[in-house]
Amino acid sequence: MQRYFLTNTITTTVDSVFELTGESVHHWLKVMRAQPGDQAEFVTRNQQVVIGKLLSSTTTTAQVAVQQVTTPQVELPLQVLIACGVSKGDKTEQIVQRGTELGAAGFIFFDSQYAVAKWATNKRERKLSRLVKIAQAAAEQSHRTVVPTVSYQANLSTLVQQVSYDAGIVAWEESAKQGESSQLVQTLNKMQPQQRLLAIFGPEGGLTSTEVSDLNQVGVVSAGLGPRIMRAETAPMYLLSAVSFSQELV
């Protein structure tokens, strides 16, 4: 069933009626060609999933009757914030799309010293709003109840100051080369449900040793993610899968 995220707060008692507004109306009525009586899923702002039936519509609003309400547990037990150096081409989009499917709570893109790409200041807002749309579409498709946040930080120092987190790791190739293989497990073992894990990844060019040691100084630990070298957009997928495996399956 088609799924939409609601931006307004609604009453979720069965048989109550709410008004759907915004882009979802256009998608449901025009793209999906919904007719009165047709159903869709609507995710409320407090992560309930409402099955709603179309009653009537105008070109910009739809009246929807609440038919069933559930509270599925589909979010990762830890809130994982994926921080990545800005990368070339569609890599940032891939990170957001796949990372959303894999349960990330948010994405932070930052400029770094070895980055081969930069976001021009005048294009930054447009890039971020495109990534927000990708996150929303991926959240709908993967049946999540939360749309991950997407934001930007000028560099790693401001990032660790501005972002709140309970534990932080930085994926660093040099750690992996030296055989470091226990920090991720140790970090995950220490964490409590709903705590925030900040996971930092370099751009294609990697991070500088200064960037990494500055992170280490504020308590962000270097962690190896296995002995193979992964590309910039693959490493966050590894991390999110590992968090899901260890927290949801083991």
Added chain:
Amino acid sequence: MQRYFLTNTITTTVDSVFELTGESVHHWLKVMRAQPGDQAEFVTRNQQVVIGKLLSSTTTTAQVAVQQVTTPQVELPLQVLIACGVSKGDKTEQIVQRGTELGAAGFIFFDSQYAVAKWATNKRERKLSRLVKIAQAAAEQSHRTVVPTVSYQANLSTLVQQVSYDAGIVAWEESAKQGESSQLVQTLNKMQPQQRLLAIFGPEGGLTSTEVSDLNQVGVVSAGLGPRIMRAETAPMYLLSAVSFSQELV
């Protein structure tokens, strides 16, 4: 350092000289513009990594002196065979590229009932040889010592007959929806190093319940990979990351 896979068997004692042939010669001499004295890494057929120095060359061969030999442990402890329904667009290429970075031992593509794409018989060999090249390039970049195999099977029944494996799982959305979350862990716990895990994934359209029950009948167990719905090309990445995490980091 640039890395090449050798197709011929060489003597790996230090200071011995071997002849490099094939496409690697062209890449090293013409693309990388190697000069006498320059070094590269060469992976032997028994997974040793040789640092070699260019002595001299013709247009089709290069004489290389062995300088150093190591046997790095960068392969997954389990041999994971990723079997995927044929998918549209560049999804098969993405599965091979990313799956190679994440340590897959091989890829098998199969035709299935709900597949929205088919490989025309006359194009199959060309597609497979393109995927083999992608696997080789990704293996070089991720510093692996084995190039994964790539093959095709007409359907799931012939696949499970033709492919040898010690344990098999099929990722099935319906299992995940019913809250199945222990089969992957149980399967991994049972396996011994170097055993072969066959992991089967549907195409975009999913597998039919008949295809899944036929697999279950031959001992391939349905396994949930967490509560979120993943696209066809994301699920194999989850599985490979989970195998690495559980076998290489925990």
